[in-house]
Amino acid sequence: MKNRLLTKMSGIISSGIFPLLIVMTRRSQQYFKGVSVPLTDTPAPFYEQKTMCRGTIYRLTTGGPRKGPRKARRMAKTLEQVQTELGDCKRCELCETRTTIVFGVGNPRAEVLLIGEAPGRQEDLGAEPFIGAAGKYLNELLAIAGLERKDVYIANILKCRPPGNADPLPHQIEACTPFLREQVRAIEPLILVTLGRFSSQFILKTDTGISHLRGKVHLTGRYSVLPIFHPAAAIYDQSKRPLLEHDFALLKLLIEKRHEELGSRA
Ligand code: URA
Numbered sequence: 420m421k422n423r424l425l426t427k428m429s430g431i432i433s434s435g436i437f438p439l440l441i442v443m444t445r446r447s448q449q450y451f452k453g454v455s456v457p458l459t460d461t462p463a464p465f466y467e468q469k470t471m472c473r474g475t476i477y478r479l480t481t482g483g484p485r486k487g488p489r490k491a492r493r494m495a496k497t498l499e500q501v502q503t504e505l506g507d508c509k510r511c512e513l514c515e516t517r518t519t520i521v522f523g524v525g526n527p528r529a530e531v532l533l534i535g536e537a538p539g540r541q542e543d544l545g546a547e548p549f550i551g552a553a554g555k556y557l558n559e560l561l562a563i564a565g566l567e568r569k570d571v572y573i574a575n576i577l578k579c580r581p582p583g584n585a586d587p588l589p590h591q592i593e594a595c596t597p598f599l600r601e602q603v604r605a606i607e608p609l610i611l612v613t614l615g616r617f618s619s620q621f622i623l624k625t626d627t628g629i630s631h632l633r634g635k636v637h638l639t640g641r642y643s644v645l646p647i648f649h650p651a652a653a654i655y656d657q658s659k660r661p662l663l664e665h666d667f668a669l670l671k672l673l674i675e676k677r678h679e680e681l682g683s684r685a
Contacts, residue, residue, distance in 0.1 A: 615649030
């Protein structure tokens with residue numbers, strides 16, 4: 420038994436897989452080392468190094484040979500197809516109080532997808548995300564990142580307004596977010612900017628508060644995720660403005676960095 424184990428281990432080492440794993444793991448850790456971005460006196464790390472490295476090691480060491488044929492990736496739907504599937508949605512009770520479904524707006528091939536919380540009163544009436552007071556401030560913030568509304572795509576966790584702008588409830592998020600996921604797949608952005616607690620926690624699958632998440636770039640799957648305070652928060656609490664402005668400046672750097680890494684998309 421012991422002998423068989425030793426033979427197997429020496430086979431793995433001599434096959435070159437073991438050294439390759441170590442080299443690849445070291446390389447990826449070096450490559451993804453956090454980069455400091457001293458925009459203000461609180462430097463912001465570019466990548467959540469722990470998440471990155473853990474993710475990389477996990478992929479390298481648990482991949483192993485596949486037992487069956489690789490499943491083909493399902494073709495992404497177009498935004499039009501997603502909207503058609505959503506239809507005149509009655510999947511939760513918000514359909515009874517909404518005026519319109521606020522699907523999303525912007526460049527269908529955007530590199531930056533902003534994800535808010537839920538439509539407010541203005542958005543419910545105008546069928547477009549972020550057209551109220553928070554939206555006006557968002558436009559100013561986008562300019563800091565060198566962006567205009569037409570450059571990005573904007574969507575929300577919920578597509579219908581919760582009465583009284585209540586927080587999204589778990590069953591509402593569950594009913595609505597499959598359509599957000601399809602939107603992300605259709606657009607294939609480079610960067611997800613999550614505005615506020617609900618979208619940040621949903622995208623990053625975490626319970627960590629937005630104050631801890633913001634100001635850092637996180638990686639999930641193929642996307643860079645930049646969690647930011649919700650612009651509406653800065654309307655009530657002016658002390659959040661410098662932090663929001665810092666994070667949109669960080670977004671500008673992140674876009675440049677992704678361009679350098681990947682080359683611009685046509
Ligand atoms: N707040 C949001 O989160 N989304 C909107 O569309 C408007 C305000």
